[in-house]
Amino acid sequence: MNATRILAGRREGELLIFPSVRRMADILSVRCREPSWVRTSVASLERFRTMTGHIDLEMLLTQAKANPAAAEQALASFASALSSYSEDQVSALAMGVKIWFRLNGVDVPWRPLPGSSSAPVLATADRQGTERVILLALIGSGLRLAELLRLHIGDVGSLDAEGRLIPDIEADPLAVQYIPRRGKQEERVTFFTYSTRQALLASLLQATCERDSAQAIDLGAPLITQRNGSKATLASVAKARQRSKSLIRACSDTNVSLCRATGDFFREWGLPGSRFVGPEELPMEEYR
Known part of the structure; x- marks a missing residue:
């Protein structure tokens, strides 16, 4: 399109x-x-x-x-x-x-601009850290779970003048280059939210603490990892799926409840304006 x-x-x-x-x-x-x-x-x-x-x-x-x-x-x-x-x-x-x-060929730095502090990202040391990163990464990016889990650290960064990826885990906005799981097998680009960026940086920092901090970042390492830097386990993925379903169910239930409450109100009260008492037309000259 x-x-x-x-x-x-x-x-x-x-x-x-x-x-x-x-x-x-x-x-x-x-x-x-x-x-x-x-x-x-x-x-x-x-x-x-x-x-x-x-x-x-x-x-x-x-x-x-x-x-x-x-x-x-x-x-x-x-x-x-x-x-x-x-x-x-x-x-x-x-x-x-x-x-x-x-x-358009102007190499501006892709780093966060100043703003009011947002709510802190939960540390990945938290037992739900990996699942939370997975959920955040899926929100808004349009990625499918299988596409997300195949990503490496070198698959995220900024863009050059032709829209090609420049690896940079600290980029903001954080672009993602991936190959779709379905359809035409060609490189595509999407973006992670700022919250996802922060969670990924926290995850990377945690993994760095678990190993030699002087060791260079391996761009070929998995993007979604556990605390020790190893790939996410099937258990973590299963928990992320379950949390995703729970969130969707909770939002759906909330939406249904609000719709029902609105419908119940109008069934009892009547259509808007049906209980209006007063002249059909307001004397506009009094409001001039």
Whole structure:
């Protein structure tokens, strides 16, 4: 699906008039299995454009190519405008502009921008650490469990100008390169949430503590591991599946309860406005 169709009927679709935005959207539409990443990236880029006053994106891009510091200054300005937002919110909103810069040849650092501290990630020493990382990694990424479990540390990082992965476990946003389990066997890209990034870093730190800390990170090592750095066990995967089902069931039950409560209320009360007592038309002159 091409970028024009993905953004059809959406306000941010107007940004496709900028050649640089069109390039970003076209690359993502080819590289990402989920079209939502095109919408998310362009929408957050529009947010950046509005909040920083960089209305002419092509002019900003030209300035950034001539002086990369201009790109970092623009990101700093965006972070300042988002000072009241949490770290994970800032990460999500800054995603589009970071991708836009990179895919158009400006090598901005993919590191978290300042934001209010988010809730701390549970330590992976916790008995549910591995299962929690699995659940977080599946949320929003669009990955299937089998695809996630096949990933290595070298499969996550930032993107270059052509949308290819540059291994970097500390990147933010954290891109993921994988080969789909079904369909055409070609490399695709998706992204992990900020919470997933933090959980993975905590997991890696825990694994480092279990071994020689001076040892270099093995990019070929499994991404999802136990405390000692070994691959996730079948038991951990089974627990993650069970927790996932429990969460889905709890959300479904909550949704059903809310719908029933709403229906019961209107069955007892009647349709909106059915108990209104007063003149059919308000005397508008009294409100002028």
